[in-house]
Amino acid sequence: MKLTILGATGSMSGPSSPTSSSLVQADGVDSETGETRTFSIVLDLGPGSFGQLWNHVDPQEVDGLFISHGHADHLADVISYYVFLKWHPEGSRPALLTAGPADIFDRIMQIDGYATTEEMEGCFAFEPLSSGRVIQVGPMTITAFPGYHSVESYGFRIEGPSSDGDGEVVTIAYTGDTDSCEQMVEMARGVDILLAECGFTEELQTRGIHLTGVRAGELATEADVRHLVLTHIQPWTEPEVALAEASSSYSGTIDVARTGDTWVI
C-alpha cells in the first residue's frame, strides 16, 4: 500500500499545507473487469486538500471517500469534489462511495447550501459508519473504530497487500480526531504505519478532543506500532514541538506529515 499526505495541518489550513486529508492506494484485481489496477481511497478532505488530490490521482478514479467526522477541517472540500463530479466535461461517473458518521450527509448539504438531495446523492453514495463497520474497496479492508472527540468521530484501520507483491498483508491506521481511548489502541494494534493526529500540545491539558504529541506516542507504544506519523498539527504549533513530545513516549521511527509526503509499504 502507499500512503500520501494531501493535507497535514489540523483545525484550519495553514501557510504551508491544506487541512486533514490523505490518500491510500493499493493494487488489486478489479472484480468487474478481471484486470489488475490501482485502487484509491481518500481519508478526510479538509479545506484545500482536493486540489492536492489531483497531483496524485485523477479524482474521477477514486474508489472511496472515508470521512472521520463532521468538523469542517475534515470534510469541507467535499464541496469542491461535488462540483467536480457534477460538472465534469467528460460526464458523470457512478456515485462515489462516501462513508462517514450518520450526520455527514446533512453536514455536507449545510456547507453547500444550494444542492438538492437528488443532486448530492447523484454524486455521492453515502454509507453511515458505526463501530466495527467493515467496508471493502478492491484489495483494501477498511474498519471503523470510534474515537473520543467532541462529536461522533471514527478512526480507520486499513489492511491491504504489500507493495512488493509478496502476498503479505500490511496495515495503516488513521486516528481521525480523538483523545486517548481503548478503541484507538485496538485500531492501531501492530500496524505498519499509524497516522496520528496531535492537535494539542502538552501546554493544553483539555481532555476529550485531541491527542498531544505525548499521547500520540503513548498510543503508538501501547499498540506496538512500527512507524508513527504525526499529523493535524495546528499551524501555530512548531512541528518540532509535536515531534519532541512524541519522542518522549515512543522510541520507534517518527515522522511529521507534510503535504506530498509518501510512504510505500
Ligand SMILES: [Zn+2]
Ligand atoms: Zn480536526
Ligand SMILES: [Zn+2]
Ligand atoms: Zn474534529
